[in-house]
Amino acid sequence: MEGFGFASEVSVRFAETDAQGVVHHAVYLVWFEQTRVEYLARFDGGYPALQAQGIEALTLETYVRHLRPARFPDRVRVNCRCLDLRGSRFKYEYAVEREDELLAEGWTTHACVDAASFQPTRVPNWLRDAIEAAEQ
Numbered sequence: 001m002e003g004f005g006f007a008s009e010v011s012v013r014f015a016e017t018d019a020q021g022v023v024h025h026a027v028y029l030v031w032f033e034q035t036r037v038e039y040l041a042r043f044d045g046g047y048p049a050l051q052a053q054g055i056e057a058l059t060l061e062t063y064v065r066h067l068r069p070a071r072f073p074d075r076v077r078v079n080c081r082c083l084d085l086r087g088s089r090f091k092y093e094y095a096v097e098r099e100d101e102l103l104a105e106g107w108t109t110h111a112c113v114d115a116a117s118f119q120p121t122r123v124p125n126w127l128r129d130a131i132e133a134a135e136q
Helices: 027-041 046-052 125-134
Strands: 006-011 055-066 075-086 089-098 101-114
Touching: 006 027, 027 046, 027 055, 027 075, 027 089, 027 101, 046 055, 075 125
Parallel strands: none
Antiparallel strands: 006 075, 055 101, 075 089, 089 101
16 A cells, blocks of 8 residues: 555454454454554564663554455455654554455554653654654
């Protein structure tokens, strides 16, 4: 998908579907998180490296727009990009597709905080630089 430099593949599990046989709406947020963690893993240890520095990345907002249903046993691709790194905050955008069909799109916003005090702290320079390079 154009504009996205990273994606993860997901196999829809039967347990992720609702009574209508459609992937439950909340599952998309799980897929977003899975992809986000994989996205970060490419950069100097990813999320565990942040935690080792005493930093947590809190989720502030989530949004999903559902366009078409995914069903068991579809294989879907969750595209991800990180934008708007400002101070402690950053935003991920996602596009979920099956082959070339857009199923859902959404975003999450986050903030880095000190793990002990939960006070905002800037995104570390090493991570900011890695993300900016990856998104160019």
